Structures are given as structure tokens and as C-alpha cells.
Amino acid sequence: MVSTPIYDFVSSYARSSPSRFHVPGHKGTPLLGPEPLDLTEVTGADDLYAPEGIIAESQRVAASLFGTAATFYSAEGSSLCVRAMVRLLLDHRPCGASRTILAARNVHRSFVSAAALLDAEVTWLYPAVGDSALSCLLSPDALDRALSDLSTPPAAVWVTSPDYLGAMQDVSALAEVCHRRGTRLAVDNAHGAYLHFLTDPRHPMDLGADICCDSAHKTLPVLTGGAYLHLSRRCPADMIGDVSSALSLFGSSSPSYLILTSLDLVNAALASDLPEQLRQARDRTEGTKASMAQEGWPVCPSDPLRITLQTDGPAVARRLRDSGVVSEYADPDHVVLMVSPANSPEDHSTLLNALGRDVPPAPPLPPVPRATSVLTLREALLGPRKTVRIDDAVGCICAGISAACPPAVPPVMPGERFSEEHISLFRRFGTETVSVVP
Numbered sequence: 020m021v022s023t024p025i026y027d028f029v030s031s032y033a034r035s036s037p038s039r040f041h042v043p044g045h046k047g048t049p050l051l052g053p054e055p056l057d058l059t060e061v062t063g064a065d066d067l068y069a070p071e072g073i074i075a076e077s078q079r080v081a082a083s084l085f086g087t088a089a090t091f092y093s094a095e096g097s098s099l100c101v102r103a104m105v106r107l108l109l110d111h112r113p114c115g116a117s118r119t120i121l122a123a124r125n126v127h128r129s130f131v132s133a134a135a136l137l138d139a140e141v142t143w144l145y146p147a148v149g150d151s152a153l154s155c156l157l158s159p160d161a162l163d164r165a166l167s168d169l170s171t172p173p174a175a176v177w178v179t180s181p182d183y184l185g186a187m188q189d190v191s192a193l194a195e196v197c198h199r200r201g202t203r204l205a206v207d208n209a210h211g212a213y214l215h216f217l218t219d220p221r222h223p224m225d226l227g228a229d230i231c232c233d234s235a236h237k238t239l240p241v242l243t244g245g246a247y248l249h250l251s252r253r254c255p256a257d258m259i260g261d262v263s264s265a266l267s268l269f270g271s272s273s274p275s276y277l278i279l280t281s282l283d284l285v286n287a288a289l290a291s292d293l294p295e296q297l298r299q300a301r302d303r304t305e306g307t308k309a310s311m312a313q314e315g316w317p318v319c320p321s322d323p324l325r326i327t328l329q330t331d332g333p334a335v336a337r338r339l340r341d342s343g344v345v346s347e348y349a350d351p352d353h354v355v356l357m358v359s360p361a362n363s364p365e366d367h368s369t370l371l372n373a374l375g376r377d378v379p380p381a382p383p384l385p386p387v388p389r390a391t392s393v394l395t396l397r398e399a400l401l402g403p404r405k406t407v408r409i410d411d412a413v414g415c416i417c418a419g420i421s422a423a424c425p426p427a428v429p430p431v432m433p434g435e436r437f438s439e440e441h442i443s444l445f446r447r448f449g450t451e452t453v454s455v456v457p
């Protein structure tokens with residue numbers, strides 16, 4: 020049986036009903052409901068950023084479930100893990116590697132802020148022609164060429180897989196290229212924590228990635244904010260030893276014990292019947308996708324627990340909502356539905372009925388514009404800025420992270436010039452103002 024040391028501690032603390040002369044201010048008195056279990060670092064509760072007790076033990080359980088060299092918890096999502104990963108990749112570069120990170124363009128905004136704060140140099144890799152701006156699938160050959168063009172290996176190659184639309188990189192082939200070229204592969208796996216627990220595990224750590232983050236809360240039954248930072252056995256011991264300190268550089272000094280307890284409890288579920296439930300959810304989702312495709316809906320290839328339709332997103336999302344179905348995301352080109360074991364077979368039927376048979380024509384994807392960089396990410400993001408209307412931004416230098424949330428993938432990076440093509444992409448996504456360098 021898997022141990023749940025955080026849950027055991029907080030529940031026994033709550034049962035003992037001490038007079039709490041410590042934060043949080045609610046003192047365990049329920050207003051919302053879960054306050055009795057919401058603790059701080061009292062004696063015995065360990066410290067997320069210097070774990071030696073119950074948190075260290077729970078993280079070891081998670082590492083053994085995921086088969087990693089080490090797994091660390093975040094109570095502030097993958098956003099915190101991404102920042103810590105960039106720090107670790109820069110500080111623990113392979114011998115002879117530069118401070119450059121070669122990144123597939125569809126990064127989450129947390130990567131951009133981390134690179135700016137830590138003054139990383141980023142070389143962007145663009146998607147193939149015809150891809151969505153939200154995806155950036157790299158071929159191993161293209162990555163090999165990009166790496167061979169550099170005079171020294173980069174600190175790391177950074178990819179997002181699965182991305183917001185569910186597109187998945189060929190992580191094992193990319194990892195092989197990275198390792199042959201003397202660098203590391205870092206994967207933003209915010210959307211794929213569950214992938215390790217399928218019969219054919221496709222989690223980045225199963226496929227050779229060196230380091231990755233998972234938003235446990237996105238695909239597992241974990242409270243919002245719960246995430247993992249995983250390291251593989253290829254990572255040196257001093258890098259693993261530095262993870263908690265890298266997390267503490269950006270994280271709150273008051274991590275939520277409710278979130279940590281939720282991560283702790285999901286270990287027990289992953290050690291018992293959750294993997295089987297995930298497999299059943301995967302099979303059900305495959306069936307639902309097949310029914311949709313049969314009706315003529317353009318179902319995009321995606322990770323197993325996601326349904327992505329290339330369609331008039333807002334119209335389809337409205338149609339679904341009118342029948343009581345709420346999608347994860349909709350833009351002019353896509354609607355995205357995220358599935359988990361908590362979606363019942365009835366949910367799937369409701370979805371299929373709500374979608375119906377009236378399939379609107381699939382919109383052609385707008386081209387992904389290339390951008391020229393004039394300032395570094397740091398200079399542009401941390402320097403002076405002003406807000407302008409999107410129509411007045413052509414030729415201006417971007418000074419902010421201009422990305423709707425979700426999916427929080429910036430089409431123009433800080434330091435790059437807005438072109439006409441960027442502006443039409445922003446209009447398409449409904450952005451009205453952007454930050455520019457004055």
C-alpha cells in the first residue's frame with residue numbers, strides 16, 4: 020500500500036483540534052469547508068522548499084509511481100515548475116553548452132517570463148507551414164539541423180507536448196537527437212500527467228526527456244494548482260539537489276497544504292484503480308472521437324484524453340453550451356474538449372447529442388508569421404512600455420506577453436516587431452490592445 024504522509028498528518032492535526040496560534044487566519048474554522056486541513060509549516064508539516072519529512076516522503080512515492088529519478092511538488096501549477104526548470108537548465112548546463120535555449124515557438128507564457136527574468140537567450144523554432152500557431156511539431160531532422168547550425172550546444176531544447184490542441188511531439192526521437200548533440204530535452208507536459216498510466220505509457224519521462232513538468236490538476240483528480248516537476252536519471256545529482264531551491268526562487272513562501280494533500284492523495288489513487296479508470300476513459304474518448312469523425316466532424320490528432328475539432332470554435336462552443344456542455348477552449352479555428360475518468364458515459368452521449376450532425380465548414384488555418392527580434396526578452400519585458408490599440412501596433416516592438424489565457428501562447432514575443440500578419444492574427448483572436456516599447 021502506498022503511504023499518504025501529508026494527508027495522514029493534516030487529517031490527524033485537524034482531528035486533534037489544537038488551539039491554532041499560527042497562520043492561516045481561519046484557524047481551521049470552516050467557512051468554505053476545507054479549512055481544518057489547510058495548514059502552514061507547523062512542527063511535523065515539513066517545508067516544501069526544504070523537504071525532509073512528510074513532503075519528502077510523499078514526493079518519493081510520486082517519483083516511484085512515475086518512474087523518475089526525482090519528482091517535486093508545486094502548489095502553483097506548472098507555471099512555477101516552468102520557471103524553476105529554466106533556472107535549473109541554465110545553472111546546470113551540460114559541459115560546454117551555452118546559455119541559449121532552443122525552443123519550439125508555441126511556449127506557454129510562463130516560459131517567456133522565466134527566460135526574461137533569468138536573461139536566457141532563446142532561439143525560436145517555428146512550426147511547419149500549415150500548422151496552427153498553437154502547435155509547433157518538430158521533426159528530429161529539423162531539430163538536428165538547427166542544433167548543427169549552432170557553434171556550441173544550447174543549454175536545452177524546450178518543447179511543449181501535448182500542446183493546448185493536444186498535438187504530441189516525437190519525444191523519444193527528439194531526446195535521441197538532443198543527447199547525441201550534447202544537450203538536454205525539457206518538456207512542458209502540463210497537459211499530460213496521465214500519460215504514464217496508460218497501457219502504452221507516453222509520458223515524456225518514459226520517452227527519454229531529461230526534465231518535465233505536469234499540471235497534475237489538468238488531467239488527474241488534483242486541486243487546481245497541484246503540479247509535478249520530474250527529473251530523469253540522466254540529470255546530475257547536483258541538479259536534482261537544486262530543484263527545491265529553484266522552486267523557492269519563484270514560489271510563494273506559503274504553499275497550500277490543501278493542494279499538497281491533494282497531490283499526496285492522488286498517489287494512493289494512482290497506486291490503485293485510477294490507471295484502470297484512465298484506460299477506460301481513453302477507450303471511451305476514442306469511441307466518441309470515432310463517432311464524431313463518422314458524422315463528418317474534423318477531429319484533429321491529439322493526446323488520448325482530448326478531443327480537438329478544427330471548426331468555427333465560438334459557434335460550436337455556443338451550440339454545446341446551449342445543451343449544457345462546456346468546452347475547455349474555443350477560438351476561430353478550434354474547439355477543445357478535455358476528458359477525464361470523471362466524465363461519465365452519459366457525459367459522452369450528451370456531448371455527441373449536443374454536437375449534432377450539422378457540421379460547419381472547417382476554417383483554413385492562418386499562416387504563422389515569423390518575427391524579427393530587436394531587443395532581448397529581458398530588455399523588452401522588463402523595460403518601459405505603453406499600451407496601444409492593436410491597429411496602431413504595426414512596426415512597434417512588443418513589450419509584453421500578449422497572449423489570451425487560455426491558451427497563453429504568445430504569437431509575438433517581447434522584443435519582436437509587430438507585422439501586419441501578427442496584427443491580423445491578434446484581431447482573429449480578439450485582442451484589442453498590446454504593450455509596446457515607447
Ligand SMILES: Cc1ncc(COP(=O)(O)O)c(C=O)c1O
Binds near residue numbers: 099183210
Ligand atoms: C502548455 C502549458 N504550459 C504551462 C501551463 C501552466 O500551467 P498551470 O496552469 O498549471 O500553471 C499551461 C496552462 O494552461 C499550459 O497550457
